[in-house]
Structures are given as structure tokens and as C-alpha cells.
Amino acid sequence: MMFITNLTNSFLCPYQVALDLSAFFNLTNEAFIAQAFKPLCALDSTNDWVNLESLGQPTAVRSKQLIDWLLSSVDDKPSCLDCKVFLDKQPLSSDNLYCLLHLASRLSLTITFLVHPDNQSSLIKATACLLEHAHTSLYFEHDFLHKNLYVAALNDAEKRSFACLKQVGFSDILSHPNITIGYAWMCLKAGVPEHACYQLNQALTRASTPYFKAHLFLHLLMMRFFSHQYDTVAHMAFPDLNPLTLDEKTTLYFLAAYSATLSRHLTKASDFFAQCQINQDTAITDESSLYRLNLYALFSVLQGHTDVAFQLEFKIKDYIATHHIQTTGLRYVNFINIARLYKKTKEYTQSLHYYQQAYQEIGHGGFSTSDHIYYAMNLGSLFEASKNIEAALNYWLKAAMHWLACDNPYALSWRPRLILCQETIQDIEKPLCLKKVSYFFSQKIKALYRQCGYKPVPDTTKSYYFVEDDAHITKKNCYIRQNMVIYTADSGLPLTSYHHLPESQALAGLVRFYLDMSFTFTQTDNTLIVDTYLNQQEITQITTAQKHAVSMQCAQVWFNELQPILCKQPIELALSPTVMAMQHTDAGLQVTFNRSFLNHTFSNADEIAILVQLDQSNIALTASHLAALPTLLQKRVVRINLTTS
Numbered sequence: 001m002m003f004i005t006n007l008t009n010s011f012l013c014p015y016q017v018a019l020d021l022s023a024f025f026n027l028t029n030e031a032f033i034a035q036a037f038k039p040l041c042a043l044d045s046t047n048d049w050v051n052l053e054s055l056g057q058p059t060a061v062r063s064k065q066l067i068d069w070l071l072s073s074v075d076d077k078p079s080c081l082d083c084k085v086f087l088d089k090q091p092l093s094s095d096n097l098y099c100l101l102h103l104a105s106r107l108s109l110t111i112t113f114l115v116h117p118d119n120q121s122s123l124i125k126a127t128a129c130l131l132e133h134a135h136t137s138l139y140f141e142h143d144f145l146h147k148n149l150y151v152a153a154l155n156d157a158e159k160r161s162f163a164c165l166k167q168v169g170f171s172d173i174l175s176h177p178n179i180t181i182g183y184a185w186m187c188l189k190a191g192v193p194e195h196a197c198y199q200l201n202q203a204l205t206r207a208s209t210p211y212f213k214a215h216l217f218l219h220l221l222m223m224r225f226f227s228h229q230y231d232t233v234a235h236m237a238f239p240d241l242n243p244l245t246l247d248e249k250t251t252l253y254f255l256a257a258y259s260a261t262l263s264r265h266l267t268k269a270s271d272f273f274a275q276c277q278i279n280q281d282t283a284i285t286d287e288s289s290l291y292r293l294n295l296y297a298l299f300s301v302l303q304g305h306t307d308v309a310f311q312l313e314f315k316i317k318d319y320i321a322t323h324h325i326q327t328t329g330l331r332y333v334n335f336i337n338i339a340r341l342y343k344k345t346k347e348y349t350q351s352l353h354y355y356q357q358a359y360q361e362i363g364h365g366g367f368s369t370s371d372h373i374y375y376a377m378n379l380g381s382l383f384e385a386s387k388n389i390e391a392a393l394n395y396w397l398k399a400a401m402h403w404l405a406c407d408n409p410y411a412l413s414w415r416p417r418l419i420l421c422q423e424t425i426q427d428i429e430k431p432l433c434l435k436k437v438s439y440f441f442s443q444k445i446k447a448l449y450r451q452c453g454y455k456p457v458p459d460t461t462k463s464y465y466f467v468e469d470d471a472h473i474t475k476k477n478c479y480i481r482q483n484m485v486i487y488t489a490d491s492g493l494p495l496t497s498y499h500h501l502p503e504s505q506a507l508a509g510l511v512r513f514y515l516d517m518s519f520t521f522t523q524t525d526n527t528l529i530v531d532t533y534l535n536q537q538e539i540t541q542i543t544t545a546q547k548h549a550v551s552m553q554c555a556q557v558w559f560n561e562l563q564p565i566l567c568k569q570p571i572e573l574a575l576s577p578t579v580m581a582m583q584h585t586d587a588g589l590q591v592t593f594n595r596s597f598l599n600h601t602f603s604n605a606d607e608i609a610i611l612v613q614l615d616q617s618n619i620a621l622t623a624s625h626l627a628a629l630p631t632l633l634q635k636r637v638v639r640i641n642l643t644t645s
Helices: 016-024 030-037 046-055 058-073 094-104 117-126 128-132 148-167 177-189 193-206 210-226 230-234 246-262 266-275 287-302 306-322 328-344 348-362 369-385 389-405 414-420 425-429 434-452 502-518 542-551 605-614 629-634
Strands: 002-006 080-088 108-115 136-141 465-468 475-481 484-489 527-530 556-559 572-575 579-585 588-593 600-602 638-640
Touching (some): 002 016, 002 148, 016 030, 016 058, 016 148, 030 058, 030 148, 046 058, 046 287, 046 328, 046 369, 058 094, 080 094, 094 108, 094 128, 094 193, 108 117, 117 136, 128 136, 177 193, 210 230, 210 246, 230 246, 230 425, 246 287, 287 306, 306 328, 328 348, 328 369, 348 369, 369 414, 389 434, 389 465, 389 484, 389 502, 389 527, 414 425, 434 502, 465 502, 475 502, 484 502, 542 556, 542 638, 572 605, 600 605, 605 629, 605 638, 629 638
Parallel strands (some): 002 080, 080 108, 108 136, 475 556
Antiparallel strands (some): 475 484, 484 527, 572 638, 579 588, 588 600
């Protein structure tokens, strides 16, 4: 089967490859087009953008959603696909690259890029990540414009692109700078910053008045900042900003200071802080000033002024407490910064306390995969620094399990990525190298094994796989040890090419060595399910272990011992503390969380009935609730009361 996508147009839709693929499979509909254009979640405040970091790399998230839907909707899904990607002189944007990467994880791909010779060298580098997938082949051709075979397909693809843009209200993006700005924000919130920045740059070169030059620059810098192009922002040349308001100028200078700090251009950062008049004596007036002082505290640390950073972070903490501020992202940032400061000064007990405080803000079932990984990495690193090697090993193993189980590894958020790939901030704009992450985990775990006196001999004759817990997975047994909770299933679970990478297999063997010392698995248990519901909570009592296993609908639980225990403990449901509000709408029950990417509208009548009842009081789990429970747990809208009487 040959699939053709045209990426040569000046105005592309977000995720053009996915939209062209939907037409190829005759699946195009208005709902699918709208999905490609809509925001990943509510992105209306600083708190929303802070929380978005936990969700992970936005482009990788949305592209997988689209590709998964397409492939699940095809009645006769092909096992292989011949892709012709027309680029000519255009670069391959990340949204389309991620679409191809997710396709490569599911199908055998032969991809031919039809490209201008001047573009080939950079394209080869940009697409090297596709070759991580064993059943992907790449080719590059130049002489394609005269191949009549493709003319009709190219024209059809171009018409389809303009029709999609018109459907969402952008039939003439060039007609006015404000329309260009609107299009750019739409692209950014959908996870496609390159389209946004490109069009704003083009509009900036056309701008004829200082007013539009200044305002286009304002939006361009903001979009580069929100898409983590920190090094680029730090080096942007500012135009005349006189047409902007004082608040707008202050915002620009602060974002530039922020970017220069993270990209370690501290002299530039100092200049920008001076221009926006932020220093250690800046008065706190609102939440914006709290975020700004948080960043100035980091700047102070990098300058060697840890005492100033401590002073600022506790000043922020006191203001939050005094004014009863409940903004999740702000409280999380404050606590985790204090934790890092205490770690830096080797006050490990205090550091651990504030790490736990930070993650309580986003916990209660609200962790994303990146949160699970980063939390375990932070605690593993902390225990390693304090010479508690057994605890360090436990947490690094847990981080590795979540990585191995991750169904979208390209979405790993940038903060753990910097550590795991040993990268600089400039590297995070390109797709994650999966092999580097698995290699880092392997080396870390091997070193900790040596310090603990363990000599791992992984079974090289057998493959081991880890998958994330999912509402649709029927689990059999539950295994609990310290902060590790894993399950087995009766039958094989669907795997992607991520699981089969040699580096992943090597890491999985190292992890399984430790688990085999702790649990007794059967010979057929080669695929293990990693719990994603529990966050920080360690299960320390058998009754609690039974309650958790019952809630996961497991028949038996192994708890710090080799003998299984039947799961018959009664359990109680409650609304998750992450839920902020519930509202009945025409579409169903709309649930709003303190982290907007968790927001969900429930349409199932049984699920709605349970949630309405829980809104009044906790309820005991009955047989009628069992069918709805997995989905409610996965959507983070309920929690299980694990306290013992």
C-alpha cells in the first residue's frame, strides 16, 4: 500500500501526515480534523502551562492520539506501508516527524522523502530517530517534480489541507496580523510550535508599522518560550518595544531572563532581570510575582548565592500559606525548589520532606508517566547522595520500570530527559533518543547493584516486557514490595517496537533480576503490568495490600512474602482530591481537575451515578460498581480509601 503526503505547502494543518493518512484510509471526518487543531488541554493560565510539563512533550502526545485512533479505526489494518513524503525545500516539522515515529512503532514502514538536494543533509540527521525502529527503511529522492504519477495526489493533498484550514476558520491567514496571531496560538496549543513560529516570523518581516512589529514579536517570543526554545529566546534581538504596555514589556524581559537562566547565559539573564526590575527585594503582589521570584531564586543558585535562594523560596512559601493560595503548579514549584536547595546543602532529611510535599500537590492518583519517572529519579538521586544505596536502588528500579512500561516514550517531559540523556537545554527540541535513556538506566542500576553486592545474571534466553496499567487490562495477581506494585495477566498484552529495542530488553532483564529476588513469578509471567495509580503511598500492611488488590480486581496478592493471599477486603471509594468541580452538560458530566490535562467528560450512566453519589459522601464498593471502577481509577476521578481500621 502506497501512502502519499504533501508537506510542501506554505500553510500546513497541524499533524498534516495524520490528516492525509485519515483520507488515505477513508476515515476523514469533522471530529478527527477538529481533534488535530484543538488544544491539548485548557491552557489559559501560567498554572496550566506549568502542569502541561508533566503531561510531557505536547507534540508527541497529540500525534500518538491521532495515529492510535486512525489505526484502531481501520478495519483491515495493513502490516506494512510505503510512504512517499513530499518536502522539497521545506523542513520536516516535529508534528509530522512524530506521526511517522508512532507509525513506525506499529507498522513496517518504507519511507521515501522527496526532497530538494540542499535539504537532504539536514533531513537525514532529523530523521535518524526513525531508524531506531527495526522495520523502518528510509530513502531520499531528488528528481520527483516531473513524475506525473504524483501530480494528482499532490494536488488533492493541497486542496485537502486548505479545506481543513477553512473548516476551522482560517481560510485567509495572511489577511491581517491578528489572524496570523490567532492561527499561531491555535497551533501552539495543539502542540505544533514550528508552524506557529514560522508564520509569525513571516508576518514580522511583512509588518509595516512599529505597532505590529512589536506585537508580533511579543507573541513570537512567548510561543518560543512556551515550547521550551530557551536558547533561541535568550538570543532574540528585540525591536522597538515602545508600542507595548509596561506589563507587556515586563513580561517579555522576564521570559527572556527565564530563558537565559535555563540555557545558562547568566550575563544575559542578569541584564534581562534588571530590565524587568526583578531582584531579591522585589515585593510580592500576586501569583505572577511569585513565579518570577521562583525563577530569580534559581538564578541566584547558579550565581552561587544559595542563601539568597533559600530566603526567596521561604518568602514565597510564607506568602502562599498566609494568602491561602491553592494553585497546584505554584505550590509544586515552590516545594520542589526548596527540596533541591536542601539537597544541595546536604540536608537530606529536609530535602526528602519537601520532595514529598511537592509531589503531594500533584499526587492522589494524578501523576503522569513523566511524574512517576521523575519522582522516582529525584528520590533515587537523593538517597544515593545520602549513601542509602538500597533505597536508591529501589527508586531507580521503579523509575526504570515506569520507563520500560511507557506506551509513549517520546512524550517524556524535558526535565527528566536532560538527566537521562545527559543533554543540554538546546537538545530538547528534537525527538528523544530512546536508546540513550535505557542505556543510562542500565548503567545506573548496574553501579547500584555493585554497591549493594548483587551480581545480576539476567536470563538472556527469555524476553521480559513491562506495560502500563490500563482500564482494559484484566489483571490476575498483584505483587507488592515497599513502593513497587506490579501485576500479572492471564494472556499476552499488545506490545510495540519500543518494547523490542535491544537496549530496552537489556534493561528489562536487569530490572527483572531484582524482582525475581522479591517475588515468585510463574514461568509464563514474562509480561508485567506496572501500577500507575499509587504515587507516593507505600503499602506497609497486609490489609491495605488486600484492599488495593481488590480495587485492581486481582484474585491474589503477594505482599513481602512468597505465599499468595486471597483478596477479600472490603473497600471504600471517595472522590479524588484532584477533582475541583463537576458540572452536568449536554455531553455528560464534566469533571474539572486541579491539573487541566486530566479534565474529562463522562457519558456512561453508571460512572456518572457513582460520581454524583461520591460528591455527597464516600461509598462502599459493591458488585454494581466493579465494571465502572477501572475507568474511574484510570481517569483519576476516584480514589480507594486504603487506611486500616
